[in-house]
Amino acid sequence: xxxxxxxxxxxxxxxxxxxxxxxxxxxxxxxxxxxxxxxxxxxxxxxxxxxxxxxxxxxxxxxxxxxxxxxxxxxxxxxxxxxxxxxxxxxxxxxxxxxxxxxxxxxxxxxxxxxxxxxxxxxxxxxxxxxxxxxxxxxxxxxxxxxxxxxxxxxxxxxxxxxxxxxxxxxxxxxxxxxxxxxxxxxxxxxxxxxxxxxxxxxxxxxxxxxxxxxxxxxxxxxxxxxxxxxxxxxxxxxxxxxxxxxxxxxxxxxxxxxxxxxxxxxxxxxxxxxxxxxxxxxxxxxxxxxxxxxxxxxxxxxxxxxxxxxxxxxxxxxxxxxxxxxxxxxxxxxxxxxxxxxxxxxxxxxxxxxxxxxxxxxxxxxxxxxxxxxxxxxxxxxxxxxxxxxxxxxxxxxxxxxxxxxxxxx
Amino acid sequence: xxxxxxxxxxxxxxxxxxxxxxxxxxxxxxxxxxxxxxxxxxxxxxxxxxxxxxxxxxxxxxxxxxxxxxxxxxxxxxxxx
Numbered sequence: 365x366x367x368x369x370x371x372x373x374x375x376x377x378x379x380x381x382x383x384x385x386x387x388x389x390x391x392x393x394x395x396x397x398x399x400x401x402x403x404x405x406x407x408x409x410x411x412x413x414x415x416x417x418x419x420x421x422x423x424x425x426x427x428x429x430x431x432x433x434x435x436x437x438x439x440x441x442x443x444x445x446x447x448x449x450x451x452x453x454x455x456x457x458x459x460x461x462x463x464x465x466x467x468x469x470x471x472x473x474x475x476x477x478x479x480x481x482x483x484x485x486x487x488x489x490x491x492x493x494x495x496x497x498x499x500x501x502x503x504x505x506x507x508x509x510x511x512x513x514x515x516x517x518x519x520x521x522x523x524x525x526x527x528x529x530x531x532x533x534x535x536x537x538x539x540x541x542x543x544x545x546x547x548x549x550x551x552x553x554x555x556x557x558x559x560x561x562x563x564x565x566x567x568x569x570x571x572x573x574x575x576x577x578x579x580x581x582x583x584x585x586x587x588x589x590x591x592x593x594x595x596x597x598x599x600x601x602x603x604x605x606x607x608x609x610x611x612x613x614x615x616x617x618x619x620x621x622x623x624x625x626x627x628x629x630x631x632x633x634x635x636x637x638x639x640x641x642x643x644x645x646x647x648x649x650x651x652x653x654x655x656x657x658x659x660x661x662x663x664x665x666x667x668x669x670x671x672x673x674x675x676x677x678x679x680x681x682x683x684x685x686x687x688x689x690x691x692x693x694x695x696x697x698x699x700x701x702x703x704x705x706x707x708x709x710x711x712x713x714x715x716x717x718x719x720x721x722x723x724x725x726x727x728x729x730x731x732x733x734x735x736x737x738x739x740x741x742x743x744x745x746x747x748x749x750x751x752x753x754x755x756x757x758x759x760x761x762x763x764x765x766x767x768x769x770x771x772x773x774x775x
Numbered sequence: 776x777x778x779x780x781x782x783x784x785x786x787x788x789x790x791x792x793x794x795x796x797x798x799x800x801x802x803x804x805x806x807x808x809x810x811x812x813x814x815x816x817x818x819x820x821x822x823x824x825x826x827x828x829x830x831x832x833x834x835x836x837x838x839x840x841x842x843x844x845x846x847x848x849x850x851x852x853x854x855x856x
Contacts, residue, residue, distance in 0.1 A: 430796040494820040 366654070369540045369621075370775060372614040373453025373602030374714050375445040375551075379595050379701050382421025383448055387711075388718055391700050391726045392746050396579035398593050398702050401557065409559040412566045415578035416557045417595030417702025434495055435508055436473035437555035441598030441707070442505035443512060446549050449600035450513055456547070456612055464517040464545045465510045466536040467600070468528035468552035470706025470762070473500030475558055505553050505598075517545040523706075525762030526668070527625070528552050529599070530709030533770045534623025536603050537652075546608040551710035553598035562594060568633065570670060582703075583730035584667035584674055584696035585738050592668040595702030599710035601717075618717045619773040621755060622652030628765030635673055635761060639680025645767040646684045646757065653771045655755050657685050660692060660771075662725055662749055662756035664716045667696035668703050677759065678738045695719075695743045699729035709760035713770055716758040720774045725749050778830060778856045783849045790825045794818050804846040812845075832856050 374384045379397025381387035390397070397417045406414050423440035424432050432440060446467070476499040483491050498504060503521040510519035518539070522531040529552025536550035565571045572591040574581035582593040603620055626648065628641040635642070650657065663681070667674050674696075681689055697715050704711055719725050725747045734742070749756075757771045788802035795818055808814045814822070819842075823834050826848070832855040834842075842848045 428796060430794070433794070491824060494817045 367541055368606035368619055369537055369603055370606045370609050370619050371601055371617040371717055371772070372604055372609050373449040374617065374717065375448030375450070375452060376597065376599040376711060376714055377419055377421060377441050377444045378597040378599070378704070378711055379417035379420055382426070384452070384714060386420070391697060391715065392724065394727050394729060394745070396700055396729060397595070398578045398582060400578055405559045409563070411559050411562050413562050413571045413573060414575045415581065415593065417593055417704070418557060419597050434499070436476040436499045436504060438469050438473055438553045439499070439505040439508045441555055441596065442467060442553040443508050445551060445553070445598035445600040446509040446513065449549060449602050453602040454614060456614070458547050460514050460516040462517050462546045463515040464536070464539055464548045465506050465515045465519040466522065466532040466539065466548055466550040467506035467509055468522050468532040468706050469502050469505055470523070470525050470528050470554055471556045471561060472502035473504055474556050474561060476500040478558065478560055509549055513549065515549065524766035524768065525764055526703065526705050526708055527760040527762035527766035527768040528706040528709065530623070530713065530758065530760035530768035530770055531625050531766065533601065533603070533620070533709065533713055534625055534768055537620055537623040540603060540605055547602065547604040549600055550603055551598065551600035552707040554705040554707045555596050556705060557594055557596050565594065572669065580730050582669045582699045583732070584665070584669045584699055584728060585735055585740065585742055586731050587733045587735045589669045589671060589674065591670055592698065593702035595704040597704050597707050597711065599707055599714055601710065601713060616775050617721045618775050621655065621771045621773040622649040623768070623770040624648035624652060625766065625768045627767065630765055632765070633763050635676035636765070637676055637679065639676055639683055641765065642677060642680035642759065642761060642767045643683040645769040646680070646759070649757060649769040649771045653755060653773065655771065657688055659753070659755045660685070660757055661751055661754040662716070662719055663692055663694045664712045664719070664756065664758040665694050665696050666759040666761050668698055673761070674735070675737060677761065678740065690739060690741055692741060693725050693743045693747055693749070694740045695725055696728045697726055709758065709768060712758045712760070716756045717772050719749050720754070720756050720772055723749050778853055780849055780853055783830065783852045784845070786829055787826060787845065787848060790822055790829060794821050794825070802845055804844070804849065806845045807843055808845070809843070826852060830856055
């Protein structure tokens with residue numbers, strides 16, 4: 365029998381704020397978290413893109429100096445968001461063996477890896493820190509959370525580029541459905557605002573080049589969009605079976621009604637222009653949720669602001685929703701946050717949950733001149749979201765042809 | 776010029792504090808790195824490398840296993856300097 369899975373805790377550190385409340389308030393206020401990068405390495409390496417969605421609150425303001433020293437920046441964001449989510453869930457007493465972590469990153473400990481390589485080149489192998497490998501490994505963030513919160517029911521890391529943390533939430537759904545665990549911390553983090561990843565994404569012409577107007581650079585669905593904007597941060601959800609949540613008197617934000625992944629097997633970076641894999645992921649998720657397309661009353665789109673990606677997702681949405689699509693309010697919150705890569709799905713899951721919980725859809729910024737090929741009801745100022753038993757979905761797609769979708773139901 | 780035991784102890788305590796957060800005044804000659812200060816082998820290797828930089832000495836890997844107490848480390852560094 366299908367169990368009801370619920371969301372009982374939220375945590376996030378993002379370009380819009382160092383916690384969920386601040387992030388959500390600034391998102392609804394239409395603020396942009398995207399700013400010029402004021403670092404020496406921008407000029408040193410002549411980095412072609414000079415702006416990003418940088419974390420609003422530095423991890424060093426929250427964690428101890430020893431935690432900063434022993435954790436890659438991605439794991440620092442992970443730990444900050446997980447602790448906030450766990451506290452938000454009431455820091456529950458749980459059976460450690462029935463408590464799991466599903467926590468992702470898209471790129472992993474890139475700062476640690478490249479700093480260590482620089483140390484090797486300049487000072488030799490003996491000066492390479494012994495913590496280098498545990499700091500750079502992609503499961504490092506999940507392991508840090510698991511140790512901090514004493515989760516012994518399995519700590520896993522799904523790595524599927526920009527679909528990673530949505531896949532982590534889908535994996536958490538499946539683990540909870542399996543009955544193996546009662547409670548999961550799920551989410552993702554990313555800290556890749558570094559000269560090398562920026563240069564690499566810029567080389568493939570994936571990034572916006574609006575160096576003179578950072579806040580206007582991320583413009584999903586706009587005819588003049590020219591690429592995505594890198595972001596950084598971390599986001600965590602506490603998910604548990606409804607039975608477990610009710611037994612401990614937890615507050616419940618929403619139901620996690622389903623989560624599914626598919627793959628395109630089409631191209632390593634380009635989305636399938638037919639959108640069939642993305643459509644299958646949405647339909648599988650709705651099937652798990654026991655819902656129909658008519659139940660979906662809000663979509664938090666992947667919508668990264670790339671010319672090709674936004675169209676491909678629109679094509680997939682049309683395949684799924686048909687004529688109903690034009691009556692479903694869509695938002696593209698990467699316009700405010702930038703694209704947090706492996707953390708994006710978890711951040712947007714939180715926005716989707718809060719849209720249902722608070723009854724308000726957050727706006728999409730910078731949609732000035734809508735792409736004539738895209739016919740969506742894009743929310744550009746906060747809009748009321750009403751109704752009982754309604755569903756909202758959040759899409760994430762990643763290099764490698766990964767498609768991941770999660771659905772939340774109003775509780 | 777040989778360093779004094781007091782100078783080395785003070786410098787080592789700063790390095791230990793920087794790596795682990797242990798208060799500098801807790802780093803005393805009779806303390807055992809593992810049993811008293813709860814310093815693991817990974818932290819110990821970082822402390823050793825930082826001591827090499829700070830005091831201008833070489834601490835061979837095969838010597839590190841003999842540095843069980845703070846006094847062992849301080850005396851080795853003083854004699855090697």
